[in-house]
Amino acid sequence: MKKKWWQKAVVYQVYPRSFQDSNGDGIGDLAGVLQRLPYIKKLGVDVIWLNPVYKSPDKDNGYDISDYRDIQPKFGDMKIFDKLLSEAHRLGLKVVMDLVVNHTSDQHEWFKESRKSIDNPYRDFYIWRDGQDGQAPNNWGSYFGGSTWKYDEATKQYYLHLFAEGQPDLNWENPEVREQVWELMRFWLDKGIDGFRMDVINFISKPEGLPDAPNPENAEYGDVEPMVADGAKLNDYLREMNDKVLSKYDVMSVGEMPSSKPEDAVQYTGLDAGELNMVFQFDHVTLAFNDDPRLGKWNDKPVNLVDLKRALSRWQLALDGKGWNSLYWNNHDRARAVSRFGNDSPEYRERSAKMLATTLHMMQGTPYIYQGEELGMTNAHFTDLKQYQDIESLESYHQIVEKEKLTDHATMMRYLATESRDNARTPMQWDDSVNAGFTAGTPWLELNKNYREINAAKELQDEDSVFYFYKKLIDLRHKSDLIVYGDYRELDPEDEEVFAYKRHYEGKTLLVISNFTAKDVTRSYDSETKKTLLLSNYDDDLGTKFRPYESKVYVY
The missing domain is CATH 3.90.400.10 (Oligo-1,6-glucosidase; Domain 2)
Structure with missing residues (x-):
């Protein structure tokens, strides 16, 4: 395998609107990101991924772009962006931008x-x-x-418009559209940015004739995703993108690809494919769909561990030596990891946050940390519909409760508290002062009420905090080729309580064991082998006994 800088990198995702407000208008901005660069540097990451900061009417929080070459005035201007980019580079941090070219704004x-x-x-x-x-x-x-x-x-x-009415889809069949996209990509790359995260990029090739979608439940509308995901000309478009643009720069590229399968991703991310470096796959974050397909993602069921292991292992095994994985638990579109996959109770929040981090960061691929994940931030658990601002959440409530009457208000509120994108978008919790240090004004979205207990200032004073645990994980990846390049072998895939796997590289073995439950369990893997404890989220090692949410990493 030809080694690339982005394989050893760790990425920190910044959702600017909710990161840091510098001028008191309640909305995070680029000057706020600039202000917090030392914090990001202290964490030890290599790359910052900025969610869209382009000019936009904000029908979908910046994913409806009206001018790809200008900055959203709420976030600042090009002068402050250039300053942010320059300062990030001075600190040794790379900057990746969102590329949203399946659709534009209707104001473009x-x-x-x-x-x-x-x-x-x-x-x-x-x-x-x-x-x-x-x-x-x-x-x-x-x-x-x-x-x-x-x-x-x-x-x-x-x-x-696959998404909001204000987000009309571009026609990628038109070569002039593609050329315009290449031009706007060059504009940012020539500025010096270090790559792109590409929003729903596998939707750009629509099926010939635009036939009806499958609709087995006789719902009002058919399921569009099977019709638009991984279309017939997607590989052609991505190869053209790489040939005309990406191959001319030493940058990273990651494509968000709902519904893509590992065999598809091998084509997109193949080491010699000439397309993208990696993809965001959705298998592990879409496991707990509702039993009623008309409700889709809206549910409050716990994630089944066997299913979770199967989803993650499937991608690890399929891409090993052939392509490259991205590793993530959550982002701006997903509920908080510790609330969805761990345990966000005061008793187990920190322990399970560290366990989840260990489980993911020891895998093969490039890890992505979403702002606040390194603090163990939780879902907001809003109780009033008026507290939500996310267009997907509000439109889904209207469709499911008021129009189709598929469920009642109380049930849908539970579903929103579990799955709404606003759970990830509550402002960053910097300290225990008013508005958590995020803004001197009124925050655009209500803060999570637990910010006085969970905040960066508090964790930076505690060497045993979730923050410093993430820092250890990042340091280990930077120093270990075994963690970065080692192959992957799952252990006991049907175990409903423990996630265990091995990594092998150049004669060394890594053994990762994570207890996903709130009870003590006993497990033995290579118990006779002399091994060294590399990392744990407890202070001592009880051998084959694993306490609630205990995670251990051995090397031998």
């Missing part, structure tokens, strides 16, 4: 032109279709509820 100049007339030069930048008997062109359902089609009175046609 391309779309404003496109909707003027059916013969406008920009008409073919987007996907326009005639309706059928006064109805939408097909039965596709939007990720945010309702149809994926919006009727435009001016030209008497519908445009496609």
